[in-house]
Every structure is written in C-alpha cells, then in structure tokens.
Amino acid sequence: MAVLVVLxxxxxxxxxxxxxxxxxxAYILSGNIAMCAMLQFTALGHFKFxxxxxRMIPPFVPFKKTMVLLTGLIEIAxxxxxxxxxxxxAxxxxxxxxxIALLPANIYAASQHLDYQKGTYDGKGPEYLWFRIPMQVFLIAWVWYFAVQPAV
Incomplete structure (x- = not known):
C-alpha cells in the first residue's frame, strides 16, 4: 500500500x-517522476531487507542475495x-x-506466507495476491501510459 501512496x-x-x-x-513528466520516486522507494527495501x-526467490535460483541487491540497483537506474x-x-x-518477470517471485513469496520485512513465514499468504496482482497490472499500465505510449 505504501508503494501506491508514494506513486x-x-x-x-x-x-x-x-x-x-x-x-x-505536465502529466507525462509527472507520471514518470512519480514512477521514479516509487522505484527509488521500493529499491530501498532491497537494501534494507x-x-x-x-527468501522471495524460489530455492532453485542461485545467488539470491546478489539478485535482490542487483534488482534494487536496476530499479534505481x-x-x-x-x-x-x-x-x-526504452x-x-x-x-x-x-x-512481469518479478510477479512469480511475489506469487512464490505469498504461497510461502513470507513476510520479507521480518524474514519470517507468518505473512499474509495467498490472499495478498488479491491486492498484489491487480497492483502489478496497474503499475504496468502506468508505465505504458506515461513512458511507452507517448513515444508510439
């Protein structure tokens, strides 16, 4: 929810x-400034937690902590x-x-009842996906409208 508030x-x-x-x-600029701010906010979580x-990453994926830190840097950039x-x-x-690529990690984390901030398995669970998946679609639509579509 904090992510949407920041946005x-x-x-x-x-x-x-x-x-x-x-x-x-300036709607287009404002939409992109807002997404940038949101991504900086979410990137903080990669370094704080x-x-x-x-633990959001399935067991078969190697270098989990490195991937978390790398995706935080990617969000910033x-x-x-x-x-x-x-x-x-671009x-x-x-x-x-x-x-789209990150959604499976969110689904996996929800299926495991992961609370990533505490690193425990007593989180909201699959019902969290009723919020997360529509939010992910909203974020994709936001980026399409403010960043991709204006150039098409």
Whole structure:
C-alpha cells in the first residue's frame, strides 16, 4: 500500500508544481517522476531487507542475495531513466518486462506466507495476491501510459 501512496502523492505533487510553474500541468513528466520516486522507494527495501527479500526467490535460483541487491540497483537506474525523454521509452518497455518477470517471485513469496520485512513465514499468504496482482497490472499500465505510449 505504501508503494501506491508514494506513486499517487508524488504524481499529484508533481502535477501541482508543474502547473504552478508553467501554468499547465505536465502529466507525462509527472507520471514518470512519480514512477521514479516509487522505484527509488521500493529499491530501498532491497537494501534494507535483503535477507527477507532473498527468501522471495524460489530455492532453485542461485545467488539470491546478489539478485535482490542487483534488482534494487536496476530499479534505481530504470527509475532515473524514466526522467529523460531520450531513455524514457526504452526504460518503460524494460520496466514492463521487469514487472512481469518479478510477479512469480511475489506469487512464490505469498504461497510461502513470507513476510520479507521480518524474514519470517507468518505473512499474509495467498490472499495478498488479491491486492498484489491487480497492483502489478496497474503499475504496468502506468508505465505504458506515461513512458511507452507517448513515444508510439
């Protein structure tokens, strides 16, 4: 839920600032600033909770902690790339694929009742997916609308 709060509050704040500064809101820029802020926020979790987040990755995948840290760096870089028109479209396509690729880890974590912040197996479980999967679709749609679609 905090992820969506960061996304929406940043979007609205950016709209207000661009509107106040130029007399009209910059929707595309604001949408990308908001996604960048959200990705910086989620990347923090990769560095704050690497042990718990590494448990989101199925057992057959090697180098779990390294992958958690690497995906945190990827989120930071992709978010920053959204801020520049020259890299926005490519970053948007990458992020859509990235969000799709990460969904199985979220499904696996939910099936294990993982609470990645505590690193324990007493989390919400599969019912969390009723929120997570629609949110993932929303994030993909957001990136499509604000980063990919404007260039098409």
């Amino acid at each position: 929406i509050v940043t979007f609205l704040a950016s709209l207000g600032i661009t509107w106040a500064g130029s007399g009209e809101p 690497p042990e718990g987040m590494s 992709a978010g920053i790339a959204l801020l520049f028109p020259a890299t926005r479209h 970053a948007g396509i990458f992020l859509i694929l990235f969000f």
